[in-house]
Amino acid sequence: MRKLASVFTGYAILIFFALVFIYPFVIQIANSFKTEPDAAASPLSPIPHPGTLAGFERVFSGTDLPVWLGNSLLVTVVVTVGRVFLDSLAGYALSRLRFRGRSALFGAVIAVMAVPGVVLFIPKFLVLNQLGMYDSYLALILPVIVDAAGVFIMKQFFDSIPAGVEEAARIDGAGAFRTFWSVVLPMARPALITLTIISFQGTWNEFPHTLVAVQDPALFTLPRGLADLVSGSLGGGTQYPLKLGAALLATIPVAVIFVIFQRRFVRGANEGSDKG
Amino acid sequence: MRRSRVRDDVTGWLFVAPVVVILGVFLLLPILMAMWVSLTSWNGQGSPFKSGVPFVGLDNYGRLFTRDDLARENFMISIRNNAYYVAIVVPLQTALALGLALIVNSRLLKGKSFFRSAFYFPSVTSSVAVSVVFLFIFSNSGALTQLLGFFGIQGPQWFSDARGVIHLLLGMDTPPAALAGAGPFGLSWWEWLSGPSVAMCAIIALVVWTTSGTFMLMFLAALQDIPVTLEEAAVLDGAGRWQRFRYVTLPMLRPTMFLVLTLGLIGTWQVFDQIYVMSQGAPAKTTLTPAFLSYRTAFRDFDYGAGTAISFVLFLIIVLLTLFQRRVMRERRG
Structure with a gap:
C-alpha cells in the first residue's frame, strides 16, 4: 500500500514537471497558429480558435526570415564540418603523435576552455575589425570553426582506442595522415557523431557571436534575426503569433535532431561537463 | 634518429x-x-592601434570603482543585479536538477527516458527562441498572468516592474532613514539590499527552466554509478528513505554536487542572451548585468575602453571561480 502511494506521488511529481517543461512549447506552437486577438485573449489554450497560418505568412512575406534561414544553414553546415574535421585532427595529434610541445599545447587547450565567451565580445570585434573581416560570412564562420571543447572530447576518445590499431598501417608504410584518415577515424564514429550533433546544435543556436561579427541584415542568422524582430521595428505592437512562429522555425531543426539522437545528446552533455 | x-x-x-x-x-x-583598448578611450573610429588614440592608463578601471559618476553607478548596479541573480539561480537549479534526477532514477517508475528527455529538451533549444516564448508567457496578457488569474492572483506586469523583491517582501516603498544614506561604491544601502527586481525574476524563471535539465543529467549519471549493494546494505541496516538519502546518496553525490554548483556559478555570471532579447537591462536598469553592460557601453555608447574594462573585471570574477573549481577537483582526485 505504501509502495503504491509512493509510486502515485512519484508519477504525479513527474507529470507536473513534465508539463512545466513541455507546456511552454505547446503554448509556442498553439499560439503561432492563432489570430492575434485569440492569442491575446486565451494564450493558455492549446487549440487555436480559429486556426490560421497568417502569422507564418507574415513571417515569410514581411520579414527576412528566408534569408536568415539560408545564412543559418550555410554557417551551421560549414562550421560543423570544419569543427569535426579540425578538432579530430588536433585531438588525434594530442592523443597519439609524439611531438615537442604536445603537453604544453594540451594544457593550453584546457586553459582556453575556461575562457568565458561573454568576455570575448569586444575583443572578437576588435580583431575582425582590424583584419577587415567585420560584416562578412568569413567573420561569422572562421572564429568559431574550431573549438577547444571539441578537441578535448576527440582527444579523450582517441586515448581510449588501443595503441595496436595503428601498428599494421605503420608497418605497411602509411604516413601519419593516411593512418589517421583511413584507420583511426573510421573507428571514431561514435565520437564523431556526438561532436557533429553538439557542433550543429551549438552553431545553430549561436547568438552573441553574430552580434559582434556582422551588422548587415543580409548576413543575419536566425537567432540574430529573431532577436532583431523582437526588439526592433516589428517589436512595436505585440504580433506574438508571428514572433512565436519565427521562434518555432528556429527551434524545429534542433528538436528533430534531439528526438533522433537523444542518447548522443545525453552523452555529449556529460562529456562536456567532465573537462575539469 | x-x-x-x-x-x-x-x-x-x-x-x-x-x-x-x-x-x-x-x-x-x-x-x-x-x-590595450581597455587602456584607451577609443571611440570605434579607425584603428585603435594608430597614434592619436587617447591613452588613459588604468582610468577605465578606476572609473568603475572610485569615481562618483554614471559609469560606476551602472557598473555597481549590474554587479548587484547579477549577484542576486546568481544567488537565486544557482541553488534553485541545483535543487531542481537533483530532485528531478532522484525521481527519474527511482526504480519503481517507468518511462524514465521520456521524462529525462522532456526535462532536458529546453537545454538544447536556442536561447533566443525560448526567450521569445517566455516573453509571451510573461507578457501582460500572457499565459502566466492568465494562469495566476485562475487562482485569483493578480500577476505583476513582469517586464515593466522594477520593484525589488526584498523591498516588496518588507512591504516598503521608501527607504528607512538608516538605509537611505550612501553605502559602498556610490549606491545607497537601500539600493544594495533591493533583491532582484520582479522583471529579473521572470528571467530567473526562464534560466532555471532551461538549465536544470543539463544538471539533472549530471546527477543522473552520478546516481547510476552508486553501487546497488550500498543501498541494499543501508536497507538491511534498517535505514529509512530519508536516512538513505542523507547518509548514502548525498555523500556519494558530493563531487557531482560540487561540479554542478561551480558550473552554475561560472555560467550565471555570463548571462547575456536572455537579457538582450527580453529586457535590454530595463526596467530602471534592474536587469542590467556586467556582460550586457560591457556590450552596451562599447557598441551603443561607443566607449570601447570602458566596455572592455568591464569585460576584464568580469573575466577576473569568472577565472577566479574556475581556478577555485579546478583546484578543488584536482585535490579530490589526487
Whole structure:
C-alpha cells in the first residue's frame, strides 16, 4: 500500500514537471497558429480558435526570415564540418603523435576552455575589425570553426582506442595522415557523431557571436534575426503569433535532431561537463 | 634518429596547426588587443592601434570603482543585479536538477527516458527562441498572468516592474532613514539590499527552466554509478528513505554536487542572451548585468575602453571561480 502511494506521488511529481517543461512549447506552437486577438485573449489554450497560418505568412512575406534561414544553414553546415574535421585532427595529434610541445599545447587547450565567451565580445570585434573581416560570412564562420571543447572530447576518445590499431598501417608504410584518415577515424564514429550533433546544435543556436561579427541584415542568422524582430521595428505592437512562429522555425531543426539522437545528446552533455 | 624526431615534430604541428592558428588569432590575439583598448578611450573610429588614440592608463578601471559618476553607478548596479541573480539561480537549479534526477532514477517508475528527455529538451533549444516564448508567457496578457488569474492572483506586469523583491517582501516603498544614506561604491544601502527586481525574476524563471535539465543529467549519471549493494546494505541496516538519502546518496553525490554548483556559478555570471532579447537591462536598469553592460557601453555608447574594462573585471570574477573549481577537483582526485 505504501509502495503504491509512493509510486502515485512519484508519477504525479513527474507529470507536473513534465508539463512545466513541455507546456511552454505547446503554448509556442498553439499560439503561432492563432489570430492575434485569440492569442491575446486565451494564450493558455492549446487549440487555436480559429486556426490560421497568417502569422507564418507574415513571417515569410514581411520579414527576412528566408534569408536568415539560408545564412543559418550555410554557417551551421560549414562550421560543423570544419569543427569535426579540425578538432579530430588536433585531438588525434594530442592523443597519439609524439611531438615537442604536445603537453604544453594540451594544457593550453584546457586553459582556453575556461575562457568565458561573454568576455570575448569586444575583443572578437576588435580583431575582425582590424583584419577587415567585420560584416562578412568569413567573420561569422572562421572564429568559431574550431573549438577547444571539441578537441578535448576527440582527444579523450582517441586515448581510449588501443595503441595496436595503428601498428599494421605503420608497418605497411602509411604516413601519419593516411593512418589517421583511413584507420583511426573510421573507428571514431561514435565520437564523431556526438561532436557533429553538439557542433550543429551549438552553431545553430549561436547568438552573441553574430552580434559582434556582422551588422548587415543580409548576413543575419536566425537567432540574430529573431532577436532583431523582437526588439526592433516589428517589436512595436505585440504580433506574438508571428514572433512565436519565427521562434518555432528556429527551434524545429534542433528538436528533430534531439528526438533522433537523444542518447548522443545525453552523452555529449556529460562529456562536456567532465573537462575539469 | 634525429631526422625522424624532427619529422615527428613537423607532422604533429601540422595536425594541430589549424586549431592553433584559429584559437591564436581569434582568442589569444583579441584578448591582447582588448587589453590595450581597455587602456584607451577609443571611440570605434579607425584603428585603435594608430597614434592619436587617447591613452588613459588604468582610468577605465578606476572609473568603475572610485569615481562618483554614471559609469560606476551602472557598473555597481549590474554587479548587484547579477549577484542576486546568481544567488537565486544557482541553488534553485541545483535543487531542481537533483530532485528531478532522484525521481527519474527511482526504480519503481517507468518511462524514465521520456521524462529525462522532456526535462532536458529546453537545454538544447536556442536561447533566443525560448526567450521569445517566455516573453509571451510573461507578457501582460500572457499565459502566466492568465494562469495566476485562475487562482485569483493578480500577476505583476513582469517586464515593466522594477520593484525589488526584498523591498516588496518588507512591504516598503521608501527607504528607512538608516538605509537611505550612501553605502559602498556610490549606491545607497537601500539600493544594495533591493533583491532582484520582479522583471529579473521572470528571467530567473526562464534560466532555471532551461538549465536544470543539463544538471539533472549530471546527477543522473552520478546516481547510476552508486553501487546497488550500498543501498541494499543501508536497507538491511534498517535505514529509512530519508536516512538513505542523507547518509548514502548525498555523500556519494558530493563531487557531482560540487561540479554542478561551480558550473552554475561560472555560467550565471555570463548571462547575456536572455537579457538582450527580453529586457535590454530595463526596467530602471534592474536587469542590467556586467556582460550586457560591457556590450552596451562599447557598441551603443561607443566607449570601447570602458566596455572592455568591464569585460576584464568580469573575466577576473569568472577565472577566479574556475581556478577555485579546478583546484578543488584536482585535490579530490589526487
